[in-house]
Amino acid sequence: MITNLTEKDLIAFEDMVAKSFNNAEIKAPVHLYSNNEKAILDVFQSVKEEDWIFCGWRSHYQCLLKGVPPQELFEQIKLGKSISLCFPEYNIFSSAIVGGVLPIATGLALSLKKKKQKGKVYCFLGDMTAETGIAHESIKYSINYDLPIRFIVEDNDLSVCTETRKTWNQDNLTLESINSDKLTFYKYKNKYPHAGAGKRVQF
Ligand SMILES: Cc1ncc(C[n+]2csc(CCOP(=O)(O)OP(=O)(O)O)c2C)c(N)n1
Numbered sequence: 001m002i003t004n005l006t007e008k009d010l011i012a013f014e015d016m017v018a019k020s021f022n023n024a025e026i027k028a029p030v031h032l033y034s035n036n037e038k039a040i041l042d043v044f045q046s047v048k049e050e051d052w053i054f055c056g057w058r059s060h061y062q063c064l065l066k067g068v069p070p071q072e073l074f075e076q077i078k079l080g081k082s083i084s085l086c087f088p089e090y091n092i093f094s095s096a097i098v099g100g101v102l103p104i105a106t107g108l109a110l111s112l113k114k115k116k117q118k119g120k121v122y123c124f125l126g127d128m129t130a131e132t133g134i135a136h137e138s139i140k141y142s143i144n145y146d147l148p149i150r151f152i153v154e155d156n157d158l159s160v161c162t163e164t165r166k167t168w169n170q171d172n173l174t175l176e177s178i179n180s181d182k183l184t185f186y187k188y189k190n191k192y193p194h195a196g197a198g199k200r201v202q203f
């Protein structure tokens with residue numbers, strides 16, 4: 001672990017952002033986590049400073065656990081950057097485009113392998129992102145070429161307000177049938193809405 005942050009610290013940070021958002025101090029979307037603290041702390045047990053983290057639109061926990069100082073992170077969030085937080089000095093990158101980071105993460109892992117550089121890539125994605133073509137291509141390529149990467153599917157069975165499994169008329173995510181140490185899943189139920197913190201504009 002890079003930091004000694006606890007579940008309580010993570011929850012307190014998101015609750016602080018939620019309060020600030022609901023007080024209209026943040027004039028851009030925020031995407032908050034809750035109820036996944038244990039699962040994400042488990043992932044970060046093996047993350048080292050030289051490793052690379054790729055995220056979607058919801059990334060406060062990853063930033064904190066990669067070592068971004070909470071105050072610096074909060075400053076960026078207040079500037080409206082929550083949806084695509086990037087801290088190159090901490091090897092952490094995000095994009096709000098569904099699937100946007102997946103081929104970039106895969107390409108970086110390929111480069112690390114070819115150049116025999118140390119470090120590993122951790123790429124977080126949601127359950128609906130995991131059903132997209134770009135996820136299937138990126139993960140298939142990474143497994144077949146044994147790239148130094150791990151994809152973590154964060155499964156809330158929702159894409160904004162749409163149920164993922166119901167959408168595709170299947171009981172499981174397609175990738176759940178793949179057995180690989182490069183692919184892990186965890187389920188969680190977020191107390192926060194897809195965007196925002198319950199007050200003001202939602203989508
Ligand atoms: C290319 C693209 N299409 C649509 C959207 C709108 N959008 C933002 S988040 C999201 C939901 C994706 O669901 P999932 O991957 O399960 O992520 P979750 O938010 O549940 O973690 C969608 C459709 C987008 N950001 N980019």
Ligand SMILES: [Mg+2]
Pocket residue numbers: 126127128154155156157158159160
């Ligand atoms: Mg989801």
